[in-house]
Amino acid sequence: MIEELRLFSFGGISAELLFSKGLNVIIGETGAGKSLLLSSINFLKGEKAKFATDGTFVEAVFRLGDEEVFIRREMKGGRSRYFLNGMRVPQKIVEEKISELLAFQSQRQSIELLKPSYQLELLDFFSGTKGLLEEYKKLYSEYQKKKEELEKLMLEEQSKNREIDILRFQVEEIEAVNFSPEEEEELLKLKELVSNAEKIKAFKEFAKVSLYEGEFSVLERLGALIRELERLEHREDLLEKLNNIYYEIESVYTEIEEGFQVPEEEISLEEIESRLYEIEKLKRK
Numbered sequence: 001m002i003e004e005l006r007l008f009s010f011g012g013i014s015a016e017l018l019f020s021k022g023l024n025v026i027i028g029e030t031g032a033g034k035s036l037l038l039s040s041i042n043f044l045k046g047e048k049a050k051f052a053t054d055g056t057f058v059e060a061v062f063r064l065g066d067e068e069v070f071i072r073r074e075m076k077g078g079r080s081r082y083f084l085n086g087m088r089v090p091q092k093i094v095e096e097k098i099s100e101l102l103a104f105q106s107q108r109q110s111i112e113l114l115k116p117s118y119q120l121e122l123l124d125f126f127s128g129t130k131g132l133l134e135e136y137k138k139l140y141s142e143y144q145k146k147k148e149e150l151e152k153l154m155l156e157e158q159s160k161n162r163e164i165d166i167l168r169f170q171v172e173e174i175e176a177v178n179f180s181p182e183e184e185e186e187l188l189k190l191k192e193l194v195s196n197a198e199k200i201k202a203f204k205e206f207a208k209v210s211l212y213e214g215e216f217s218v219l220e221r222l223g224a225l226i227r228e229l230e231r232l233e234h235r236e237d238l239l240e241k242l243n244n245i246y247y248e249i250e251s252v253y254t255e256i257e258e259g260f261q262v263p264e265e266e267i268s269l270e271e272i273e274s275r276l277y278e279i280e281k282l283k284r285k
Contacts, residue, residue: 001019001021001062001101002019002061002101002102003019003061003062004016004017004018004060004061005019005037005041005058006060007037007040007057008058009052009055010039010040010043010056010058011040013036015033038104041058041098041102043073044058044073044098045094045095045099046082046092046094053075054078055075057073058072058073059071059072062102064101069084069085069097070083070085071083071084071097071098073094082094170285173285174282177278177279177282184279187272190267190272191269191272191276193261200260203256207253208253212250212253218249219250222242222245222249
């Protein structure tokens with residue numbers, strides 16, 4: 001039991017109390033400082049120094065059988081110092097010692113008995129299964145951790161399966177289009193040809209009229225010039241040059257006729273561009 005309690009400059013009061021054996025009752029008006037006395041004991045146990053200033057101290061003497069226990073806490077330089085039987089000790093030792101010597105019972109504490117959590121604490125305490133409880137908590141914590149890891153792996157697997165489905169769909173889509181690497185190049189050439197088909201036709205017709213056919217074509221006029229020169233029967237060197245020019249122009253016209261082909265496929269420019277668009281989409285995939 002507690003025998004003596006002294007406090008100095010705690011919440012603005014200093015006091016010394018001597019307790020007798022048996023029941024001790026402290027009474028007084030509201031604001032007289034009863035709660036401060038209880039707070040000083042909590043301060044002694046190590047609670048936050050709410051009412052303490054530099055120089056504050058609280059000390060108490062307890063009786064445990066034939067043993068007298070002296071405990072003190074003081075504030076100095078903004079820090080707490082704890083003493084047990086005159087020796088300076090860590091706060092934890094003082095807290096453990098006071099817990100053996102003192103128990104608080106408040107007017108509303110009985111309500112705790114109605115709480116299932118408090119009932120379980122009492123059951124664990126009196127049944128001596130605290131060790132099993134700690135082991136269970138450890139195992140449950142490990143279980144929760146493994147459960148989270150499993151859920152994470154399952155989510156990763158679902159994500160991979162979705163990705164596989166997407167890739168499989170894309171592969172099927174690519175295979176369904178069924179195009180060769182050379183097709184795009186051929187389509188681009190064909191697109192260019194189809195796009196320029198009218199221009200090619202107009203150009204070939206102009207070349208035909210200008211070089212090969214027509215009353216005023218180059219070959220027609222050049223042929224007439226050669227025939228007139230042949231009637232003169234001299235200047236063979238000039239006649240040879242004119243013949244060479246005639247054959248060269250004729251060769252040029254043949255190259256134009258054969259080199260500028262208008263596509264014979266029955267395919268429109270829109271169809272070519274649609275096919276190229278499909279190929280481009282697949283290339284991005």
